[in-house]
Every structure is written in C-alpha cells, then in structure tokens.
C-alpha cells in the first residue's frame with residue numbers, strides 16, 4: 012500500500028480530514044484533506060504529527076492471559092468462559108463494559124448490542140461520561156433529544172462567539188482558526204469565559220475570568236437581562252417553548268441584579284453588563300461550550316442556563332446562531348448515536364417500554380435489558396465493592412483519567428475478570444492485573460476501518476492505510492467473536508465493518524418516522540463499495556428528505572408537544588469549598604500538543620517539545636507566599652492523592668487556583684496521574700464528575716540535585732526519584748530530581764546506561780555537586796547525562812540539540828561535557844511543526860518582525876498548522892510592551 016488514503020484524524024471532535032500516504036515501511040506522510048468540510052486542508056500540531064506516532068514501539072501486539080502471551084483462541088476462550096461463569100454465578104449485572112468515545116461507531120455498536128442485548132447487563136459505560144454527558148443531559152432536557160443544533164458554518168457566520176469553559180485554541184485548534192478567520196473577515200467578536208486566562212482568552216475581545224463553578228449565575232443574570240430589556244423573541248417563546256416563567260423566576264432568585272451576579276462570579280459589574288449588552292444586541296451569536304461547563308458537579312444546569320438564553324431570544328436553528336457543545340473525542344457523537352452511555356439504550360432511544368420493545372424486536376434479543384445501568388463513578392465504586400465481578404475496558408485508560416484513580420487502580424485488582432483492549436502495552440490500565448486478566452491487542456488508527464462522527468454531526472470514514480501489526484484485531488471483530496462464543500452466532504455474524512454500519516443505520520431508521528432526531532435511513536442499504544468510498548455526511552439523513560446542516564429551524568423539537576423546554580436551574584456552587592488543609596482550587600485540563608493519557612502523543616518528539624514535563628500553574632502571589640520557584644518541584648495533594656510537578660508561575664491562574672494538565676501517565680512521569688487527585692463529585696442529573704475544582708494543597712519539594720539523561724532507548728529511573736520522560740530527536744530524554752548527591756547519581760546512572768563496551772567521557776566536580784557524562788559506542792553517541800544542584804539545574808534544550816546528531820563532532824562533544832552550548836540555543840519549542848524555539852522567535856521579534864506573518868516569514872514559526880499563533884501573538888505583545 013503506498014497510494015494516498017483519505018481518512019480522519021483520531022484525536023479531537025473537530026474531526027479533520029487527513030490524507031495519509033504510507034511510506035511502505037510502516038510509516039506514512041500526513042497532510043490535511045483540502046476537501047474535508049471540517050478543516051479544508053488544515054491540521055493542528057497533533058494531527059500534523061500523526062506520522063510520528065505510528066511506530067510499533069511499546070505496542071501491544073499479542074493477546075496475553077495473566078501476563079503470559081497466549082493465542083487469540085485461548086484468550087477469547089478464557090474471556091467467554093469466564094463471562095459465562097460469572098453471569099451464571101452472580102447474574103449478568105455483575106458484568107460491565109467501560110468503553111470510549113475514541114472507538115469507531117462500528118466497535119461501539121457491537122459492544123452495546125453484545126452487552127445490552129445478549130449478555131444482559133445494563134452496565135455499559137464510557138469515558139464520555141467524563142466528557143460529554145452533561146451536554147447530553149442538557150440537550151435532552153431542553154430539546155427532548157440529544158441534538159447539537161448547529162454546524163461549523165455557524166462559527167464562520169456568527170457575529171459573536173461566546174466560548175464557555177473552552178480552551179479551543181489548544182483543544183479544538185482547527186475550529187479555533189475558523190473562528191479567528193471569522194473575526195478577520197466579518198469582525199466576529201470573541202468572548203471567553205474561563206477562570207483561567209488561557210491562550211484562547213489571550214485571543215479574545217473580551218475575557219471574563221469568573222470564579223470556578225459560577226457560570227450558572229452569569230447566564231441566569233443574562234436570561235433576566237434578555238427577558239427584561241426587550242430581547243425576548245415573543246413569537247418563538249409563545250409558539251415553540253414551554254417553561255419560561257418558572258425558569259425566569261429561578262434565574263431572578265439566583266441573579267436578581269448585576270450586583271448579585273458580580274458577587275457570585277467575582278467579575279466587575281461593568282464587565283458583566285458589557286457582556287450582557289453585546290449578547291443582547293447581537294442576533295448571530297453562537298455559545299460554544301466544553302469541559303469548563305460539562306465537567307462540573309453542576310454541568311447539566313450550566314448547559315441549560317446557556318440554552319435558556321438562546322431559547323428566550325429564539326436564536327437557535329438559524330444561520331450563525333445557537334448553543335454549540337464542542338465534543339472532545341473523535342467519536343463522542345458516534346458513541347451517543349449507538350447508545351454507549353449507561354442511561355441510553357440504542358440509536359438515541361432510551362428505556363420507554365415501546366423503545367425497549369422496538370430494539371428487542373430489531374435485535375431479536377429476548378434478554379434485552381429494560382433499564383439504565385450505572386454511571387462511571389458509581390460503576391467503579393461497584394467494582395470496589397465487589398458487586399461488579401467482570402469488567403471489559405476498551406479504548407480508555409481509567410487508571411489515569413478517572414477521578415480518584417488510585418482507588419480505581421486498587422479496585423480493579425479485586426475483579427474476577429479484567430479484559431483490556433488497547434493498542435499500547437504500557438498503558439496504565441493494560442498493566443493492571445486482576446484475578447484473571449485478559450489483554451487483547453487492538454488495531455490502531457491507520458490499521459482499522461470504520462466511521463466517526465464529529466461535533467457537527469458529520470460522519471466521516473477512518474480508513475486503513477497500514478498493515479495490521481502483530482496479531483492485532485479490530486475491536487468490533489473481537490466483540491463479535493465473543494458474542495458468537497457466547498452462543499449468539501446469528502446476531503454477531505457480520506462479515507465486515509460495512510455490514511455493522513448498515514445494521515446500525517437501519518436501526519436508527521427503524522419505526523422512526525421523524526420521531527427521533529437520529530436517523531441514518533438513507534445509509535441503511537449502503538453497499539460495501541459505497542461505504543468504502545463514502546464522503547463525509549451530516550445526519551439526520553432519513554431515507555427521504557436529504558441532509559440537514561441545522562436542526563430546529565422549524566421550531567419543532569423532540570419533546571412530546573414538540574416544544575423546547577426552559578429549565579429552572581439550581582444556584583451555582585462547587586461540590587466542596589477550598590479551605591483548611593486544602594486551600595487551593597485544583598483545576599485540570601489539557602495542553603496544546605498532548606492527547607489525554609499520552610499513550611500516543613508521548614511517542615512524538617515534536618509534540619513532546621512544547622511541554623516536556625508535567626507542571627502546575629501557580630499565581631505569582633501564591634508562589635511567593637509558598638516559596639515556589641519557576642522550574643522547581645512542588646507536591647500538589649488533595650484528600651484523594653498527590654502528584655509532583657514542575658512549578659510554572661503565571662498570572663493565567665488567579666490567586667488561590669492551581670492548574671494541572673491531565674496527560675502524564677505512569678510511563679511518562681513518576682507521580683503526575685491527574686485522576687489520582689480529582690475528587691469527581693458527580694452532577695446529580697448527568698452523573699458527570701467534577702474534574703475542574705478539587706480542594707488542594709501545594710508545597711515545594713526540596714530535591715538536592717536536578718538533571719537529565721538523554722538516550723537512544725528509554726532508560727528506567729531509580730525508585731524514589733522524581734522524573735518525567737519525553738520523546739526527543741534521536742531517542743528519549745528523562746529529566747529527574749533526587750535527594751542524592753551527584754556522586755550517587757553518577758553511580759546509579761552509569762550503571763543504567765553503560766552496556767557492554769560503551770566508552771564514557773566524564774566530567775565530575777562532586778564537591779560542587781556536578782557531573783556530566785557522554786556515552787559512546789565507538790563514535791556513536793548513545794547517551795548523555797547531566798547532574799547539578801537544584802539551583803543550577805542543567806539546561807536540557809542545548810543538550811537535546813546536540814544529542815540529535817548521532818555522531819557529534821569535537822566541538823559538540825566538548826559542549827556536551829562542559830554544559831555550554833556549542834551554538835546558540837533555540838529555547839523551549841513554541842512551533843512544533845518547524846521546531847522553532849522561544850529564543851529564536853524572541854530574537855526574530857527583537858530583530859524587527861512586528862506581526863505573526865513577519866515572524867513566520869523570518870523563521871517559519873506558525874506557518875504550518877498555526878496552533879502556536881496565539882503564543883507568537885503573546886510574545887509579540889510582550890516584546891512590543893518591553894520596547895515601549
């Protein structure tokens with residue numbers, strides 16, 4: 012295979028089209044697909060670096076049973092026999108599936124059918140509970156269906172875009188560039204509402220840095236403002252909605268006046284009223300929201316408080332207007348379509364008796380479940396309590412990403428049966444062990460075939476362009492095989508992913524007749540050839556009627572009376588207030604260049620350059636008060652767990668707040684699993700856990716020495732050291748901190764890197780705590796070590812540049828030992844695509860480049876994917892300020 016293949020990016024919910032051209036050696040050239048309507052050829056840094064994540068290093072390639080490699084037959088034989096035994100001994104409800112918004116729709120459909128229809132357990136949960144479930148619940152309360160009304164074109168056509176709890180510049184970068192284009196083209200105003208001054212906020216016309224958890228107050232105040240100042244769309248409210256009076260009464264209680272909103276949100280009254288005015292005056296407004304809304308103990312109410320404001324103004328279903336839930340994962344939407352959440356049945360149907368009966372008949376599944384299963388937090392509690400005996404985890408890494416992850420890790424060990432389907436052998440969950448543990452190697456992106464649905468309901472194909480490695484298999488095929496082994500041959504007999512898709516599409520249309528939003532009737536008879544060639548399409552796509560980019564333009568919703576509902580929301584609040592031993596609010600989220608628990612992006616040196624170590628953002632005031640210094644190590648702890656991270660001092664976070672990224676897993680850092688710290692109190696409606704506000708403490712950790720090891724192969728670090736690993740050009744780098752002195756460090760590390768026959772070039776000054784060493788295999792540099800006292804932490808950027816050359820010349824060899832750069836350093840990477848560092852960009856600006864374009868022309872930074880443009884703009888502003 013070397014022809015170019017059209018496929019879809021496996022990361023975020025923007026769902027960008029990708030052109031992949033295999034190189035014949037297991038890799039591929041990656042480019043944006045100019046014809047895909049989500050990105051028109053653009054890719055962000057993560058998408059552009061996909062080629063660097065395709066290596067087979069650390070891949071799970073063979074099935075394993077209790078740690079030993081076995082055949083597929085043995086692995087699935089054990090899995091099926093154990094599932095059968097457990098179902099008989101403890102009832103099918105003691106079995107659970109924990110799935111993922113990163114599975115393909117076909118995988119998800121088969122898992123859901125197997126569990127709910129044939130194993131007979133309602134406990135089919137997914138990581139989407141931690142991601143989208145509050146938006147789903149808010150949609151259902153307001154619209155009677157889980158419908159995202161708008162489409163990406165609405166962002167191009169809006170005059171005002173309000174981003175609530177969304178760091179789109181980093182998390183939906185290609186969509187964010189569309190917003191920036193709209194700003195340039197039609198002067199679209201951008202408002203960002205976030206307790207943290209993110210890169211997205213830097214780009215905004217208005218930034219509202221509200222108190223965490225106070226969104227409901229802000230949007231209740233907005234509802235009151237709109238209703239009282241003549242912005243009500245009376246005809247729309249009258250004909251197409253219900254419940255305004257009650258919702259408005261409640262909003263008035265929460266936000267009687269501007270002063271009340273100011274107190275609740277911590278915002279200045281002028282800022283609030285400027286926002287209210289702008290919103291009121293602008294008809295074309297899209298309010299896009301993401302995890303700052305959903306991952307909250309009040310996520311559903313936050314969503315409805317936003318939707319209420321769109322309903323009262325009738326701004327929904329029209330061009331350039333509407334509430335817009337930005338989905339996180341590539342197939343968060345597909346998961347909802349198949350019914351992968353435990354409170355759904357299938358194809359946007361729930362548990363009304365006629366719905367259960369309909370799906371029962373369609374599946375021919377007499378044992379179909381009739382009610383909801385447990386939601387993620389409750390599910391893992393049930394695992395801990397021993398009520399769940401068997402768990403199949405597929406495409407998600409809960410030992411890192413679940414709140415109270417240390418408890419989850421412990422709980423899992425008590426299972427009778429743990430099945431993990433993953434692509435990586437080193438994923439934390441794939442390394443867990445229960446009484447019986449079955450590890451199943453999955454085909455990854457580029458190896459598997461199927462469909463995903465993005466944030467605007469657009470279904471795109473992920474296509475295979477690489478050979479399947481080792482014994483990896485498609486997840487749907489494995490699930491189907493287990494279905495057959497459990498005796499349900501007929502229901503699980505699909506010959507291909509296309510056949511699964513047809514069955515899924517036909518179910519969506521089955522006895523639908525316009526009563527359910529989700530309808531793929533037109534695709535129910537798609538031939539194998541048409542499936543193979545399918546272009547991206549948006550649903551609904553009923554047999555007759557054609558596609559609809561926007562829903563609700565006719566004012567008809569999916570409630571029984573076809574009216575949308577205003578929702579009376581609860582007053583704002585956090586699950587737990589910070590104070591006492593835990594005086595800080597710990598916020599968690601994402602960085603630009605890593606994806607979730609890093610099992611894939613961790614392999615890319617380009618993506619690991621932007622943020623190479625796990626860090627915690629601290630406000631300068633707090634840093635001064637707690638003796639925290641830039642680059643020092645701090646211990647952040649909560650009632651549930653602790654992490655050690657590098658300190659980043661920044662006024663992006665307000666005093667009293669901390670921010671920590673969610674990415675570092677146990678393979679990449681000694682102690683930075685975010686989930687261990689989060690409390691995760693679930694929203695009472697959606698069950699989505701609060702992940703943005705756990706009370707926490709922070710303290711400096713006084714390590715004696717700091718240093719790094721660069722090596723061609725990953726080197727394990729000694730116990731009790733702090734460390735963080737990153738892919739670097741030419742190999743792996745690990746930065747460490749230890750209470751040992753340089754002499755002990757030298758001893759420990761020499762032992763680790765020095766295999767037979769290697770030569771060492773060393774420089775030691777143990778009296779001053781310094782040690783450097785370069786390890787050669789002949790003329791080939793295989794490792795480089797540097798240690799110094801904490802306050803004189805050695806510079807890793809310069810050494811990384813030297814390490815990139817496999818056979819350094821004499822000046823570079825000297826530089827490795829002296830610690831002084833042979834040439835000018837580039838500084839930490841800002842532009843991942845072209846590898847341009849901070850120092851280079853700063854020098855370019857100081858040299859006269861006065862705009863993003865000029866910087867790009869001079870040093871290429873920002874000219875490929877554009878994900879770093881916000882950072883370049885920030886540097887420009889900073890340098891101009893300095894100059895003035």
Ligand SMILES: Nc1nc2c(c(=O)[nH]1)N[C@H]1C(S)=C(S)[C@@H](COP(=O)(O)OP(=O)(O)OC[C@H]3O[C@@H](n4cnc5c(=O)[nH]c(N)nc54)[C@H](O)[C@@H]3O)O[C@H]1N2
Pocket residue numbers: 023024057142175176177178179181182183204205206207209222223224225226301302303304307338339340598599600601602603604605606607703
């Ligand atoms: N680079 C990158 N991109 C990704 C991902 C990734 O791992 N890496 N993951 C994808 C996935 S699955 C998801 S779900 C999305 C998430 O995308 P986002 O939701 O944009 O990302 P987060 O960083 O989780 O959180 C967004 C913001 O919510 C803010 N926030 C915290 N508390 C509050 C609050 O009370 N109110 C408000 N208004 N805001 C608050 C945080 O400060 C943070 O800046 O990103 C997707 N895209």
Ligand SMILES: Nc1nc2c(c(=O)[nH]1)N[C@H]1C(S)=C(S)[C@@H](COP(=O)(O)OP(=O)(O)OC[C@H]3O[C@@H](n4cnc5c(=O)[nH]c(N)nc54)[C@H](O)[C@@H]3O)O[C@H]1N2
Pocket residue numbers: 111112113138139141142143302306339340405406407408409411412413414432433434435438453454455456459486599600601606607608609610611673685686689702
């Ligand atoms: N504190 C805190 N916690 C959070 C969040 C937060 O903001 N803060 N965000 C939450 C959100 S929004 C999300 S979406 C979750 C994400 O959290 P997870 O879903 O746990 O994160 P991933 O790293 O994406 O896990 C995907 C796993 O599937 C594997 N995999 C990749 N491709 C395939 C495949 O084709 N088949 C199979 N079977 N496996 C595959 C990967 O190697 C990896 O182990 O984290 C949640 N947890």
Ligand code: SF4
Pocket residue numbers: 020021022023024025026027050053054055056057058059183184185186
């Ligand atoms: S914005 Fe980036 S991560 Fe998201 S789908 Fe597009 S290329 Fe992939």
Ligand SMILES: [Mo]
Pocket residue numbers: 141142143339340
């Ligand atoms: Mo997510």
